[in-house]
Structures are given as structure tokens and as C-alpha cells.
Amino acid sequence: MEGVMAGWTTVVQADILSVALERPDLVIVDCRFSLIDPNLGEQSWRRSHIPGAAYAHLERDLSDMSRKGEGRHPWPDAETFCAKLTRWGIAPSSQVVAYDDADGAYAARLWFLLRTLGHEKVAVLDGGWTRWTSLGLPVSSLPREPASQRYVASFDASRLLDADAVEAHLAAGGMLVDARAAARFRGEEEPLDKVAGHVPGAVNRPYANNMADGRFKSPMQLADEYRALLAGRDPSEVVAMCGSGVTACHNLLAMERAGLRGAKLFTGSWSGWLADQRRPVATGA
Structure with a gap:
């Protein structure tokens, strides 16, 4: 089991994640999103998600849409983003796994946000929600109850x-x-x-x-x-x-x-x- 419990830093396979769902340092974040319907991902998460997963909205959580002239999805400031991490129960020592139902691009946004904060133990679920459900792995509709530990960091x-x-x-x-x-x-x-x-x-x-x-x-x-x-x-x-x-x-x-x-x-x-x-x-x- 020690090999499974080691840190994941790029991608993690669904079967490996499935046997580590009770890991105490694990925080899973659902990043499903649709540019056509920005509410669709969160609605899907409320219906069903990987057990314990928090939800990160691309435009509300992983961007700062109030910034002008910085593109369609402006990079958030570190203090605001760290407050989101705290709310999701992510601590600097957490093993974070992000997933979406596309090809990993929305999950990769969260991965790089954390990476530029200096957070090493963050990975994207390979194959995402599609592979997880195709393998018949467990899902839940229950909300997550995160532990509260303040996350303080700055972007590189x-x-x-x-x-x-x-x-x-x-x-x-x-x-x-x-x-x-x-x-x-x-x-x-x-x-x-x-x-x-x-x-x-x-x-x-x-x-x-x-x-x-x-x-x-x-x-x-x-x-x-x-x-x-x-x-x-x-x-x-x-x-x-x-x-x-x-x-x-x-x-x-x-x-x-x-x-x-x-x-x-x-x-x-x-x-x-x-x-x-x-x-x-x-x-x-």
C-alpha cells in the first residue's frame, strides 16, 4: 500500500485513486465545466461525483472574471484563490486530485494554479469522470464536509x-x-x-x-x-x-x-x- 500512498504529482489512474478514497490527506476536486452552459458542471456535480469531491467552477473559482484586459479567464490573485483552497479543505500537505468530464483541461488549470503556489502533491485523474464511471467505481451525491486549515501561499x-x-x-x-x-x-x-x-x-x-x-x-x-x-x-x-x-x-x-x-x-x-x-x-x- 505504501506505493499507492506516495505523492501523485502529474496524473493518477482511476483504479489507484479508488483504493485510496479513505486516505486522510486526500482532497478530490471536481472541475467539470462547459463554456456553452457555465452552470452545467456544478449541476452535474450536485447530482453525482466521486465520493468526497469538492467543486471548482472555472469562472468563479479558477479565474478572476473582474479583471479587464487580461483575457477571457484572468488569473486569480493568490489570496482569493487560497481562500477557496481553505474552503475546499485543501492544506499545503494535502494530496489533491482534480478531474473533469472533458479531456483534463479544466482539471489541469487547477493543477497549474496549485503548482505555481508551490504545491507538489496535485494530480489530474487520467480519463476523468468518463473513465471513473465506465469502470463502475463509486459515486456519491453527498456534499463534502472539509476540515478547516488556512492555506497561505503566493504564486511564483x-x-x-x-x-x-x-x-x-x-x-x-x-x-x-x-x-x-x-x-x-x-x-x-x-x-x-x-x-x-x-x-x-x-x-x-x-x-x-x-x-x-x-x-x-x-x-x-x-x-x-x-x-x-x-x-x-x-x-x-x-x-x-x-x-x-x-x-x-x-x-x-x-x-x-x-x-x-x-x-x-x-x-x-x-x-x-x-x-x-x-x-x-x-x-x-
Whole structure:
């Protein structure tokens, strides 16, 4: 059992989590969300969730929607976010597991929020709610009763870049990796933001490429793919982006699963880049 009880820091398999549900330091967070219907995830959680799971809403809990000019899902401030962690019963020593019912991107947002607070023991449930339920593992509709222990921490600001910092990063020869689908990157379609295209100098790595059959590719396969993409660069030279700073976290998680730690996030991402209409836009591959 000791092997099961060790810290999970990237992804955890459903069968392994299922035998650790009584683990005293475990806090599970349900991150199901729909951009089309922002209330759907929480409604689904109220009906049924992994036993003991708290609920994190992308826009209410994992973003600060009051911030203007910082993209569609602005990064929250640390004090407010830590208050949410306290409410969910998460302590600095907690083993956190996040899941959603998509492909792990919303859960990965929580993963990277915690990672940039310096929280190591946080993982995403591989295959999420879909795999959990397909295996017939236990579910509950009961609310969680969290223990109260105040969480106090600050974000590692060196891993969080705004648009101006990204411009400087690119000017210095740094790498910017866009996690959006290829058609959005090329500017052929744009369902969410006001202008189609990408940041000049960015390269495309759709976050869906991290998955195979609904689960993360193996660490070895991800390492091969990301090393080819990085072409000799150190992971710390990489900044991840997407449409609003959410699915980019999936690439950051995949890189860490591959043993490539230290990449950064463009928090506002494409929607934050577009906040200043003077910034250049590129289209095509």
C-alpha cells in the first residue's frame, strides 16, 4: 500500500485513486465545466461525483472574471484563490486530485494554479469522470464536509507572463507554444475570440495531441514528442498559451509528465493578446 500512498504529482489512474478514497490527506476536486452552459458542471456535480469531491467552477473559482484586459479567464490573485483552497479543505500537505468530464483541461488549470503556489502533491485523474464511471467505481451525491486549515501561499510570478512579457520573451528568442486546435491557430476559424490567428512567432502543439483514447500518452511518448518540439531548448525557455490560459495548462501538465519541468504560462493567452488592438496577428501555419 505504501506505493499507492506516495505523492501523485502529474496524473493518477482511476483504479489507484479508488483504493485510496479513505486516505486522510486526500482532497478530490471536481472541475467539470462547459463554456456553452457555465452552470452545467456544478449541476452535474450536485447530482453525482466521486465520493468526497469538492467543486471548482472555472469562472468563479479558477479565474478572476473582474479583471479587464487580461483575457477571457484572468488569473486569480493568490489570496482569493487560497481562500477557496481553505474552503475546499485543501492544506499545503494535502494530496489533491482534480478531474473533469472533458479531456483534463479544466482539471489541469487547477493543477497549474496549485503548482505555481508551490504545491507538489496535485494530480489530474487520467480519463476523468468518463473513465471513473465506465469502470463502475463509486459515486456519491453527498456534499463534502472539509476540515478547516488556512492555506497561505503566493504564486511564483516568474512562471506567469502577461502580453508585454511574452513580447519580450519572443524578442529574446524564447519559445511560445499555442495549445489551440490547428485550424484556430492558422486563423481559419475562431469560435470564441474577436480575431482569428496567432501570436507571430508562436508554434502550434494542440493539447489534444497529449491524449490517446481519452487518456494521457505515456511519459516516454510525451517526452519524445516534446523534445522534438523543443529541439534542444530547456523547458524553462518555453511559454505555453491557448485561447484564455486554460488548455495551455494541459500542455504544461503533459510536459511535466514527460519530465520536462519549468515551462511558463501566458495567462491571458490569445484573448489577452487581443486586448490591445495594436498587437500584430499572424495567420497560416
